[in-house]
Amino acid sequence: MAGLVTAALTLAAATSPAAPAALAEDTRLRAADPGSTLHIGLSPVKTAHDLLAGETLTLTAVFTNRGAVPVHARIRYADALVRSPARFEFQEPGGEFWSAGSWLEADPEEFTLGPGGRQEITLTVAVPEDTPDGQYYAAYFVEASSPGGGTDGSAVEIGGSLAAVVCLYVGEHVVRSAELVPYHRVPRPAGAPEGLAAVRTALVHWWRCLVIADRNVAFISEGHPLKVFVPIENTCDAYIQPRVTLRFYEGDVLRREVVYEGEIIMPGLSKVMEIDWPGPPLFGRFRLDLHIEYHGPEPIEAMRSFWVVPVKGLVGLVLLAFGLGYAASGRGRVRSTRGRPPAAPGTR
Structure with missing residues (x-):
């Protein structure tokens, strides 16, 4: 999956390059001169490939310098360890049986790039002949520093690094399987709401969002963009x-088709793909057909139908009818009072 990771690194005195603790984390350092920043990018940050033992693969990555100072960069290889759907840990290659960091070789491994520059990196992945079948993870860091100091001539230097992960499955016969699961079974991401905020979020999902697993929302208020959670x-x-x-039907008429390229999901992990409906659905009956391909023996198919009810409009009509009825009853009382003969003196 191609992607771009950028890091805004601000010049600070006597700072050495530091490896990030997780993939795709930005590194930001406080600056003595706020105008001096080092802005670097790396793409792609995660790729996945099927290979055989003894096979070689060539990849291309792009490193960019969007800042105002030149950077000196070098490549460092590492093993990647999956800790969660969004978090990797890195260590020196060769320490584990699944080690694949030593399979990587980059060209060039060291270079200097001026402001606004773009450097292509050719990455070669060579799988050893005797590699057992299985899943392997490799990573490489592009470690950058500002060799020339700040733009104001100050003798300062900063550094940071961006990581990219290469996921590899080695073997001739790859059998893949996947399934849709209930929404609550997917681990919550870091920083997910807790307590009352979590309850509120769950209620919002229950009311406004069509969840593709075990249930579907029957009525959705109009005027809200619809998210499909897969x-x-x-x-x-x-x-x-x-x-x-995703194919969106209004009644039995196909209105839109949306194709979504999902992220790589590691073995044994789960992920919620959030897909936006292209425009808020209006009043009526709708159907959504889901088709998922993942290089398995058969694609995953699902279908959900739902109604969109103009809740605000219905409430407005009820209130209008109540008001008209109340006004009509008031006029009737006035007319009946006017039609009565005046009461005789001394009587009630």
Whole structure:
């Protein structure tokens, strides 16, 4: 999956390059001179490939310098360890049986790039002949520093690094499997709401969002953009990269088709793919057909139908009818009072 990670690194005195603790984290340092920043990018940050033992693969990555100072960069290789759907840990290659960091070789491994520059990096992945079948993870860091100091001539230097992960499945016969799971089974991401905020979020999802697993929302208030939540779990020993096709029907008429390229999901992990409905649905009956391809034996198919009810409009009509009825009853009372003969003196 191609992607761009950028880091805004601000010049600070006597700072050495530091490896990030997780993939795709930005590194930001406080500056003595706020106008002096080092802005670097790396793309792609995660790729996945099927290889055989003894096979070689060539990849291309792009490193960019969007800042105002030149940078000196060098490549460092590492093993990647999956800790969660969004978090990797890195260590020196060769320490584990699944080590694949030593399979990487970059060209060039060291270079200097001026402001606004762009450097292509050719990455070669060479799988050893005797590699057992299985899932392997490799990573490489582009470590950058500002060799010339700040733009104001101050003798300062900063550094940071960006990581990219290469997921590899080695083997001739790859059997992949995946399934849709209930929304609550997917681990919550870091920083997810807790307490009352979590309850509120769950209620909002329950009311406004069509959840593709075990249930569907029957009525959705008009005027709100609809999100389709697709919770999918990788139930095999190899990575999967889902490709989701959503077909939106109004009644029985196809209105839109959306294709969504999902992120790579590691073995045994699950992820919720959030897909926006292209425009708020109006009043009526709708149907959504879901088709997921992930290089498994058969695609995942699902269908959900729902109604969109103009809740605000209905409430307005009820209030209007109540008001008209109340006004009509008031006029009737006035007319009946006017039609009565005046009471005789001394009587009630």
